[in-house]
Amino acid sequence: MSVDLNLINHVPVANRIVERHFSEFPVYLRKESIRAHRYKLHVQPGIEFNLSLTGTATYVIGDRIYRTAPGQLLVFPGCVPHQVFVDDNAAYRRAVICVDDATLRQGASPYPGLPSTLHWFDNDCCRQFQLQMNKFSAIKQIALLMHKERKEQKKGWQQMLLAQLLSLTVIVERMVEEQAVACTRAVPRYATRELADRCCSYIEAHLYEDLSLNNVAPVFHVSPEHLTRTFKREKGVAYYQYVLLQRIQESKRLLLAGDDTSLTDIAYALGFASSSHFSRTFRSVTNQTPSEFRLQSHSGTPC
Missing domain, CATH: 1.10.10.60 (Homeodomain-like)
Incomplete structure (x- = not known):
């Protein structure tokens, strides 16, 4: 789809919804269907994990454009201006997990293993992954369980939610390492x-x-x-x-x-x-x- 330049050339706005949720808990969750809209670029604190579930969409993140399809995961810093755009006659479903990594790195998290699994995150870089089916299913299930815990808020829901987040960050950490190995492996010219x-x-x-x-x-x-x-x-x-x-x-x-x-x-x-x-x-x-x-x-x- 073509992206309306009028929507991406304006000064980005702050995402107050995410900011408000972060003041209560360092994880914000959203699962939604999106149709064509006129929203402008926005920014927020932390890291955004964006899993495409059905349909296709175009993401503008900083000065780059990413075309996404089901089974793809985008991970990027919320401080980089971004927005998702959908074709006029299309529907797009996604699961969004925003993480206040600054709070987690300060040791405020009741789940101490989390900060160490975020060392791969580059605050200037957007990463796009085409997930294998087992990873796609695993991350979908993680998002589902996180939403369930957040909605029901039973005893210990914060620990349960952060435990699922730890699983997610470990999966992504492994994929980042796999990408790094593939990129740095020296391959000579072949016959x-x-x-x-x-x-x-x-x-x-x-x-x-x-x-x-x-x-x-x-x-x-x-x-x-x-x-x-x-x-x-x-x-x-x-x-x-x-x-x-x-x-x-x-x-x-x-x-x-x-x-x-x-x-x-x-x-x-x-x-x-x-x-x-x-x-x-x-x-x-x-x-x-x-x-x-x-x-x-x-x-x-x-x-």
């Missing part, structure tokens, strides 16, 4: 066949992540153009077609694993724009819909 082979291995190991050429090419210290030409020449199939085929294979594994995972969750986890897009692509490759494949596999008929 064309070895480059294509290693690229295949990388794709198969990172099916739940952003596999755009612009993201993958730097891993091998080559340009996107060089990678796509080499891949097609050595493998006889276009790079994006190979990614698509591997994701369809992975979706088959998930479909065979059980009925508790919805087609929508599988679609979003593997980077498809929607469940209908996933179903169309699956059928074009297998001549079956995902539902037909799942039903046939459970009936014992060879797929």
Whole structure:
């Protein structure tokens, strides 16, 4: 979608709602559906964790624009001007967790392990993660439990809520470390066949992540153009077609694993724009819909 410059060129406003909640407790929670709006950029203290649940949206954070889809997590400092924008005819659902990290770092938290799990946070940096399905499910569950504790406020709810927050920060801390290892690993320039082979291995190991050429090419210290030409020449199939085929294979594994995972969750986890897009692509490759494949596999008929 296009972002109205009039909305992002104004001086950002303070988010008084978050500030007021932080005066009572160092965690603010929100789970909501958003449609098109005319809100301007805003700022608030602390760290914001923003989990996309359904639909797509555009986030303006500082001087950068992020396009988000279900299964993606944004983590950024609240002091950086930000806002989410949604297409006129679209609906977008998200879970938001804002954390007053300054209070937690001062030792005011009754859960002392929290400050040590926030050491990775950079007050100038926005991080975007494409979550694997298990991490997406885990973080969704954490957000759900945090909302439940906050709403019911039973005895010890603060400790329970902070315990869930600790789980969230540890998950993110691990993902940050994984990203750092991937970025700092020295990778020499490869011969064309070895480059294509290693690229295949990388794709198969990172099916739940952003596999755009612009993201993958730097891993091998080559340009996107060089990678796509080499891949097609050595493998006889276009790079994006190979990614698509591997994701369809992975979706088959998930479909065979059980009925508790919805087609929508599988679609979003593997980077498809929607469940209908996933179903169309699956059928074009297998001549079956995902539902037909799942039903046939459970009936014992060879797929």
